[in-house]
Amino acid sequence: MGRSIKNDVKCESKEMSTLIQVNKLNFSYGKEEVLKQIDFAVNKSSFVSVIGPNGSGKTTLLKNLCKLLNPETGHIKIDQQNLTHYKAKPLARTIAVVHQGANSTFDFNVGEVVLMGRYPYLNRFQSESKVDLEIAETAMAQTSTLHLRDKNLHGISGGERQRVMIARALTQQPDLLLLDEPISHLDIKHQLEILKLCKSLNESHGLTIFTTLHDINLASRFSDLIIMMKEGQIVKIGAPKDVITIETIKHVYDIDVNIVLKPYPMIEAI
Amino acid sequence: MGYGIKRKANFIKIALLILILLGFAIFSVTQGTVKIPVSNVLSIILSSEAEASIKPAHIFIVENVRLPRILLSACVGGMLAVIGTVFQALFKNPMADPYVMGVSSGAAFGATLGIVFGVGVSLASLSLVSMMAFVGAMVTLIVVYTLASAGGKIATTSILLAGIVVNAILSSLISFIMIMYHNEIDRIVTWTMGSFNAASWEHLKLIVIPMVIGIAYMISLSRELNVLNLSEEDAKNMGVDVERVKKIALVVASLLAAFSVSVSGIIGFVGLIVPHFFRMIFGSDHRLLLPVSFIGGALFMLICDTLARSILPNMEIPVGIITSIIGGPFFLILLHKHKKKMEN
Numbered sequence: 001m002g003r004s005i006k007n008d009v010k011c012e013s014k015e016m017s018t019l020i021q022v023n024k025l026n027f028s029y030g031k032e033e034v035l036k037q038i039d040f041a042v043n044k045s046s047f048v049s050v051i052g053p054n055g056s057g058k059t060t061l062l063k064n065l066c067k068l069l070n071p072e073t074g075h076i077k078i079d080q081q082n083l084t085h086y087k088a089k090p091l092a093r094t095i096a097v098v099h100q101g102a103n104s105t106f107d108f109n110v111g112e113v114v115l116m117g118r119y120p121y122l123n124r125f126q127s128e129s130k131v132d133l134e135i136a137e138t139a140m141a142q143t144s145t146l147h148l149r150d151k152n153l154h155g156i157s158g159g160e161r162q163r164v165m166i167a168r169a170l171t172q173q174p175d176l177l178l179l180d181e182p183i184s185h186l187d188i189k190h191q192l193e194i195l196k197l198c199k200s201l202n203e204s205h206g207l208t209i210f211t212t213l214h215d216i217n218l219a220s221r222f223s224d225l226i227i228m229m230k231e232g233q234i235v236k237i238g239a240p241k242d243v244i245t246i247e248t249i250k251h252v253y254d255i256d257v258n259i260v261l262k263p264y265p266m267i268e269a270i
Numbered sequence: 271m272g273y274g275i276k277r278k279a280n281f282i283k284i285a286l287l288i289l290i291l292l293g294f295a296i297f298s299v300t301q302g303t304v305k306i307p308v309s310n311v312l313s314i315i316l317s318s319e320a321e322a323s324i325k326p327a328h329i330f331i332v333e334n335v336r337l338p339r340i341l342l343s344a345c346v347g348g349m350l351a352v353i354g355t356v357f358q359a360l361f362k363n364p365m366a367d368p369y370v371m372g373v374s375s376g377a378a379f380g381a382t383l384g385i386v387f388g389v390g391v392s393l394a395s396l397s398l399v400s401m402m403a404f405v406g407a408m409v410t411l412i413v414v415y416t417l418a419s420a421g422g423k424i425a426t427t428s429i430l431l432a433g434i435v436v437n438a439i440l441s442s443l444i445s446f447i448m449i450m451y452h453n454e455i456d457r458i459v460t461w462t463m464g465s466f467n468a469a470s471w472e473h474l475k476l477i478v479i480p481m482v483i484g485i486a487y488m489i490s491l492s493r494e495l496n497v498l499n500l501s502e503e504d505a506k507n508m509g510v511d512v513e514r515v516k517k518i519a520l521v522v523a524s525l526l527a528a529f530s531v532s533v534s535g536i537i538g539f540v541g542l543i544v545p546h547f548f549r550m551i552f553g554s555d556h557r558l559l560l561p562v563s564f565i566g567g568a569l570f571m572l573i574c575d576t577l578a579r580s581i582l583p584n585m586e587i588p589v590g591i592i593t594s595i596i597g598g599p600f601f602l603i604l605l606h607k608h609k610k611k612m613e614n
Contacts, residue, residue, distance in 0.1 A: 066507050092509030099507075104499045105362040106554040116497050120509035124490055127277070127557075172508065 117171025347571020380406020
């Protein structure tokens with residue numbers, strides 16, 4: 001499949017391996033400044049988590065990255081190309097997004113929803129080919145949702161639906177998968193299941209993962225890079241051991257914690 | 271699941287529905303105050319020269335009364351069902367019907383003015399009432415669209431609200447006119463209940479081209495409508511130009527609604543219920559749902575109109591009454607069965 005070939009060819013120079021480049025990004029809803037002077041870069045094949053309290057701008061940042069919101073000033077480059085230059089379909093072939101609380105209004109079964117991910121590859125009068133079906137099936141196999149394909153999207157559990165949405169996103173064959181609070185409504189078992197799935201896609205396929213998370217310990221356990229935000233600004237960005245410290249947690253969340261290394265840092269509230 | 275097989279099965283379903291529609295259409299031509307045998311009907315329709323054995327009156331009834339009426343009711347039924355399906359998908363609202371943008375009350379207001387102030391005037395064989403209805407529908411459409419769009423974007427809730435308010439204002443104006451001109455109440459009420467009793471070939475000529483173009487365009491939007499069913503954000507991130515699709519689909523669908531209303535009056539229920547009916551049977555994939563809704567809507571309207579003109583001797587019932595009386599209970603039974611199925 002095209003996907004694996006694309007990722008086997010690792011780029012030599014460091015500059016070429018940058019997938020997301022954000023420079024001096026500012027965004028406001030009306031007069032309220034939500035993102036202030038955001039600067040960061042993400043390498044290809046990283047697992048990135050954005051953490052921070054409610055209202056710190058995590059989701060707004062994510063929506064800027066997938067062009068649902070447009071920055072007021074500053075710019076975002078995806079794969080060396082300015083985000084504003086992407087047309088809708090090519091963008092959907094590069095970035096796939098799993099939003100919060102995905103569902104459908106009318107009855108669609110899981111197989112149909114996953115196959116919708118082929119939309120950016122098809123022109124108006126084209127119907128899905130065998131190849132498209134195989135890609136959708138592979139995505140369902142990777143996310144363990146093959147057995148659900150004939151079930152109604154309404155009739156499956158929250159964890160299952162989240163996996164189906166990831167399968168749909170994979171069917172877009174993106175370089176970058178954005179997830180907005182993918183585990184916030186799930187129990188601990190399904191939380192782990194979703195993050196492990198993302199990790200395995202990240203490790204085996206080199207898919208870059210960029211997710212917002214509330215659970216600091218899970219973010220620490222799964223991520224290569226953590227972006228910690230407070231009031232629309234990046235407080236700290238780096239490897240978990242550099243970002244998750246007693247001081248930053250105190251500064252951002254205003255709580256006192258102990259840090260246990262196992263080997264990734266875990267916080268214990270005091 | 272083999273999609274080749276699925277496509278073939280879809281094709282068979284559509285073909286079967288078309289056959290049923292054709293069969294019923296022919297049956298419908300034979301029905302009415304004057305019963306005409308099937309063999310006569312077929313030979314009148316199929317051969318250009320009238321056979322000597324057939325009464326001239328029968329030929330006249332078939333060619334100038336029943337055929338245009340049957341074709342018109344089928345076209346309007348099909349259009350309303352497709353418009354309803356599209357609006358429900360665009361608004362992600364199962365309550366949406368072809369008249370959400372106020373097209374019906376706009377048309378009714380125009381028709382009311384036509385009835386009250388311009389009796390008997392006609393242009394190019396189309397009655398003034400029809401034309402006024404069309405103009406009223408178009409003006410309302412433009413007003414609601416303008417009110418609801420801001421900054422190049424259209425919020426679907428704004429459209430629904432603007433539509434409801436414009437509806438309310440116009441309905442009150444119509445009531446006011448009815449009180450002022452109470453001699454015309456009968457005609458106004460009958461018009462708003464919808465009927466095909468004035469159907470003519472001119473009406474058909476008026477709607478057939480917009481219908482073909484509009485429906486074909488809607489069907490070409492099927493995949494976008496499918497993706498929109500998740501959410502507008504999802505659709506955007508999957509590569510759909512959401513604002514463009516919404517704008518064009520809203521305008522095209524409302525135009526079709528305006529055409530339907532101007533030739534038939536306001537016929538409720540078809541555009542609301544037929545889409546749900548076929549969604550329960552065939553699923554929500556618009557590539558199948560839209561063509562099936564068109565044929566099904568046509569069939570449903572044709573059945574209702576045949577009943578409307580033949581159920582009572584010497585009197586015609588407005589077809590809008592039949593659509594709800596017949597369709598309502600039928601739909602409720604199906605809904606109940608569907609819920610049971612979903613629970614298991």
